[in-house]
Amino acid sequence: MRVGIVGGGQLARMMAEEASALGIEIVLLAEAETDGAVAFVHEVRYGSAHDPVALRALAEEVDVVTFDHELVNLEALHELENQGHRIFPSPEALLFAVDKAAMRRLCTTHDLPAPAFVLLSPGDVVDINELGVTLGWPLVLKAARGGYDGRGVFIVEDAAGADQVIKDLFAAGISVVAEERASILRELAALVVRRPSGELLAWPAMETAQVDGVCREVLLPGTVEPAIAAQALEVARSVAEAIGLVGVMAVELFETPEGIVVNELALRPHNSGHWTQDGAITSQFANHLRAVLDLPLGRTEMTTPAVASVNVFGGPEGSEPLLAGLNDALRVPGAQIHLYGKATRPMRKLGHVNLTGEDASLVRRLAWEAAIALGTPLPSEIEEHIR
């Protein structure tokens, strides 16, 4: 069994860790030898995820192609799929992760909960004032393609601000999703996995904490009520069926006073699911590989009552190197440290710490203790909860 992975980042690296146990050979399409996954894969090809020639060469030497990220040439993949290569998730499904306008249309056609939105394409004549009436001020403008981790998302206060953002994006040829600004009570994520034969499993719903658009921690069970958690999983299951998902998918959701709404989709193992490496019977990386190979999926239950997963980020300019704090981090009882093989840089995501146990506030505090030892800045929004 040979799986080709497009992209050599940490998700590919963590897939490789699981591929070993299942006897799966990985062939990696990486950009450079410094990519995180390269050190743990023997068969590495170098090339761009946009290059049809590199994608074809990969598809021809593996049983199935899957992905570390979504910034890929969908047209080239579509052609490979038409010629009989197995590409999972399919380029048709990947579109909903790549293109926020397509994702919002999906919400409408499949009656999925979403904020009020208006789609704007370059060339459209936009009545900004009407937009404000429809969605209210401030409103959210998102580049339909190319953004991630908060980039490409703009909160604009008034017509002048909106006009500028829309003009800039249109000038770059990028469509815009204009949305009402949801009043966010909490953020959740739902993680599911589906294989071609239809088997579909969900991990327990996760509470996530974003600061400045970047995920800082993931908590289970968090403070999410069972009824809300069940709704989140139901939405994710509906999306998976609607798009013919193959592999793992994370649905990021907002909980608002009016209920939950879909924020974004990721059609691959996702930061919000890293806790599954140490806190679930089967990790998202193992189940992603099992799904794309159409093998039976592994159980998704938690192995302990509480799990915390805290992301490790580079400290400010002039900080100690990441490994200077490794001794202290490893001394934190039960800290499961996962590093991505990257050099430190301010607020660059370098790894994560998982911690499992009986006591939710203890595991959260200990996971942060290890992440802080590794140089992670502690945001004040979270400090008040763990001190």
Added chain:
Amino acid sequence: MRVGIVGGGQLARMMAEEASALGIEIVLLAEAETDGAVAFVHEVRYGSAHDPVALRALAEEVDVVTFDHELVNLEALHELENQGHRIFPSPEALLFAVDKAAMRRLCTTHDLPAPAFVLLSPGDVVDINELGVTLGWPLVLKAARGGYDGRGVFIVEDAAGADQVIKDLFAAGISVVAEERASILRELAALVVRRPSGELLAWPAMETAQVDGVCREVLLPGTVEPAIAAQALEVARSVAEAIGLVGVMAVELFETPEGIVVNELALRPHNSGHWTQDGAITSQFANHLRAVLDLPLGRTEMTTPAVASVNVFGGPEGSEPLLAGLNDALRVPGAQIHLYGKATRPMRKLGHVNLTGEDASLVRRLAWEAAIALGTPLPSEIEEHIR
């Protein structure tokens, strides 16, 4: 942090899985591209573990050298150590795993429980009848070096049989350890890890089942009484201190009517400790890497009340290929399958299945179910316990 591993087998492969998470780079000294670990390591050098030039080249490009197996050039390693390279475990300690005569002398000097034994070296004039009087018939003859998994161990019924084995081994220049044949009630193993700074941790004691000298399953807690388990761990701790262990060590023990006795030592992650990948907070592979790098060790407690680990072996000539049964094996609820990337051959060890849970007899039965699905022959000695 760069760790060099001498040998490219499954232990190196499973170390690499854990190295990734800790941000450790592995450089592998393998014999051939088909070695199990090669697929998951980028930096692979090819050469023999007996070749001083290959060992030196490896030592020169890493922070520490460690081992997948003990069939290594101890003299060359000793010289590298003298020149300031870090070799863990040290060649002096490795000797006790390589040479059964040295190990038995260690039992004597450190008052460790052992069967009665007599050491015989090529050139010695051996009085076979006196040997029989001292140790009783039948007695056990072991090649001091070169045996494993039951190979190099001979149970002889009488003087004529003993004479033949001793002559053959002497002719090959091999020393012999003659031992009384212990009356084995149960077999146990104790797994410990120690780092240069002295920190020493033990995993819970394990009950192992051997058939024809080959380990077929490992059970925790098994049927071992807490007092016996504590003795086993105490023996392992004593050995670790006595030899200045760095890394993981497994001590295989027999329980006899007179108490426990040391059977063999392995100075590396060991088959009896594979359960730690899924059933302990920290696996033996992660803690081995942490130890040889002198990093703080991870907690060794079990994460569930019961664990079973069953080895996967190739079926008889003409069996289906290993992966023919993968679908069925993955359907066994909770089965954690670990394959070594080897082609099937009768009774070749191809992987193992870990299963964790509340109910010891259920996890044992399910682990065997998955192993059998993968083609493992079920010995009648075990069948009666799981059906």
